[in-house]
Amino acid sequence: MAVVEKAAPHLIGTSGDSLREAFGKALVEWSRERPNVVVLDADIAGGTGAHHFRKAQPHRFFQFGIAEQNMMAAAGGMAATGLIPVVTTFAVFCLRAVEQARLSIAYAKRNVKIVASHPGIDTGPDGGSAQALEDMAAFRAIPGMTVISPADAEEMRQATRAILDFDGPVYMRTGRSPSARLFNPAHKFEIGKGQILRDGRDVTIVACGVEVARALEAAELLAVSKVSARVVNMPTIKPIDAQLLAEASAETGCIVTAEDHNIHGGLGGAVAEAIAQTYPCPIEFVGVRDQFGQSGEPEELAEHYGLTAPHIAAAAQRAIARKIGSRQ
Amino acid sequence: MNATLQVAQLKQTIGSPAPHIAQLEAVAAEIRRIAIAAIYHATSGHPGGSLSCADILAVLYGTVLNLPTSDNPDVDRDRFVLSKGHAAPALYATWAAYGLMSQAEALTLRKLGSRAQGHPHVLDCPLAESSTGSLGQGFSVAIGMAMGLRLQVRSPRVYALLGDGELQEGEVWEGAMCAAHHGLSNLCAVIDYNKLQSDDRNAAIMGLEPLAQKWRAFGWNTLEINGHDIPGILAAFDTAKNELSLPTVIIAHTTKGKGVGYMEDQPLWHGSVKLTPEQVQQALTALGTETSKIESLINGRG
Structure with missing residues (x-):
């Protein structure tokens, strides 16, 4: 468990x-x-x-x-x-x-x-x-x-x-x-290890950097819709914690990755590569969608490029809808 | 004479300058022979720029670098970085000539599983000090070594050998500014100025002149020598050692392909050439190689 x-x-x-x-x-x-x-x-x-x-x-x-x-x-x-x-x-x-x-x-x-x-x-x-x-x-x-x-x-x-x-x-x-302040000093960072910050059954949100706080907010939004979301903090992108991801895939059946990075080649890519070799499942990618940014305040830009909690929650719903057995 | 000398043996001869110079000249010839044979066996590699720097390497490893010996294995060694990494055949040949690598291993240049990689790799050969091959980087690495050693109040000096075409990399001039700004007098860069690069003459590709003025303007102690004249090379390294406030650059005017007539000053022989048996025979003969040595080099048994 x-x-x-x-x-x-x-x-x-x-x-x-x-x-x-x-x-x-x-x-x-x-x-x-x-x-x-x-x-x-x-x-x-x-x-x-x-x-x-x-x-x-x-x-x-x-x-x-x-x-x-x-x-x-x-x-x-x-x-x-x-x-x-x-x-x-x-x-x-x-x-x-x-x-x-x-x-x-x-x-x-x-x-x-x-x-x-x-x-x-x-x-x-x-x-x-x-x-x-x-x-x-x-x-x-x-x-x-x-x-x-x-x-x-x-x-x-x-x-x-x-x-x-x-x-x-x-x-x-x-x-x-x-x-955002997420951890107290009892937190244990270890290279190569992710942590489950919130458990859930229906979907796992894997995030790093500024997107971890937004992932936790997204889990709250999903809870209102009766969706139980697991949130994983993944501070090491390489080597990725493949064991934790395999368990998340096996136990929740779908994954959303969230990162302040191009959706190609960063956290999402690393998660997809790991999952493809263990327990493949539907994955949705939250990040900047293969384009360059522009001037603006960080929160404005996060909204504009689809990196905020509601975007992560929407991606979670899409991932859940793609699960085998959900397609009736 | 047998040109394969141990570094320690050679150092014992200091004090008798004439034979010392003759020995270094003999080592330089040996470096050229082994480098050419290695490129022949590899069926690729860079002969022109390997031949042009053989005299400099013979002097560096023969008398300049303070390296561990059997008598003094724990010495805090001087560092030499071959920033023009494509001259790797000459580096391995130098090690072979001084007994730091076997000749047989130097002749495995560019072969699968060999320590004699196409460009020097420090994890295969610790004596390479850094992995090079992308121009400009070995110079910066040497700068970092000089800074690190100085911070730790350690005595070794750092040497880097650069190609002339390499000076077209912007990173070199970033490093030139940096080393002068930080007053790295424990650093000595040597430029193998053979006037040719991969496709053509420097002057046709991207002119470097006035080169000495550039280095002086960047704040370096700048020396110009004939890079094939052993006494001149020795004197320049001595001058560099005695410089106490600035980094030193030795602009060594050389001939690409030096020692092999048909290669000299010909851009064609820069790199990735496949030597025919006749060409390697001709080259080794031009380099004054004894018949038995030619056989041992060509059949690859060392």
Whole structure:
């Protein structure tokens, strides 16, 4: 039977901290006793949360200027000397250095952490050029790259520690907007593990990042319609928790994925690949539907591109309708 | 003479400059022979740019790099990154010439399951220090190594060998700015300036000149040498070691295909060429290879 995470039965409210701020503070907290941690910045520390580290550990903070390709490959070189480099920039600029991450980090199995703020349409008014909707797909396709997208500030705090203590290349998303508060410190983040935040029988909603809070809201909406929705927080997109997904498929018969990313190649793709090899079931994908974003406030954009709780609830109804036996 | 020398043995000869230089020249010739034979057996690979950097590699591994030896296995080693990764045949040949890899293994270049991958891969060969092959990246990796070593107050120096066509990558100039800004005097870049690249001359594809002025303008200690003159190469590395505030770039003027007449200065011999038995015989003869050595290289038994 499903084990429900006790640390987060419901939305607790807004923490006020964005995931990037939570990351920056966690970096300061966890680097104190980890003298090998260094942080690399491309003139954007004020936006990524890395400014907290710059203030706390100035001698371990490396400025690369607006030159992400050199920064990414140099991180591979720093790791080769025994350091744990944390590369910080916006998600969209990580895309600029994917090939450096591929050759000089992943192919060489370097212990580098790439932490990207401003993912997805949550980036808001900067518009389509700045809203990375492809980053999880690109980094997920690199062999040996772990891909993580935490959902709230507490999970970000724990994930930051986890990636620093994990030996291998990691790509992790933070976030720009104030984040929903989901977890208390009893939450246990573990790389490669998802958690059931709410149990249900009729459908499973699998979400990451900002979409986890919306998935919980969607489950409330569905409950009003007498639909019992399971909600799974899936902070590790790669390696995906295939066991948890197989159980969800077997027990609820259909799945909805929700992510602030293109519906191609990110969480939805990872879930579909896993489910196809275990217990195939109908899957509906909530995310940006293979298009670029535009300027607007994050909530406006979420509504415009179909990422809000009502959209997730509607997708759940579609998934349920596609179940074998529901087609009379 | 037997050109296969252990690094430690060679280092013991320092103090007698004349034989030292003759030995390095002999090693460079050996590097060229093994590289050509490896490319012949692989039926693909990049001979031109392997031959042009053989003298530089002979000096680097022979006298410049402080590497672990049987007497001192735990030394905090200097790092050399072959940023122009397509010259991998020359790198493996250098290791073979100095006893760091067997000649037989160097001749497995580009074969399935070989450690001698088409471009150096650090997980197969730790001595490669980084995996390279996509131009510009090895230079940045070397910059990161220099920064990391300096932060940890460690003494090793970092060397990177770049191709000239490689300098067309924007990442190189990102790195050039970065290394100068951070005053990485523990970093030395060498440019194998053979004036040719994949399809044509640099000047026809994308001109690099005035190259020395560019590096000086970027804030580097900039040296220009003949990249086939062993004493000049030795002197340049000495100068670089004595530079205390700036990174050093050695612009080494070379001839692509050096040592094999029909390849010299010919864009055709840049890469992915299949050598005929007659061509490899001709090349090895031009490189002053003894008949018995030619046989051992061509039959691949090393």
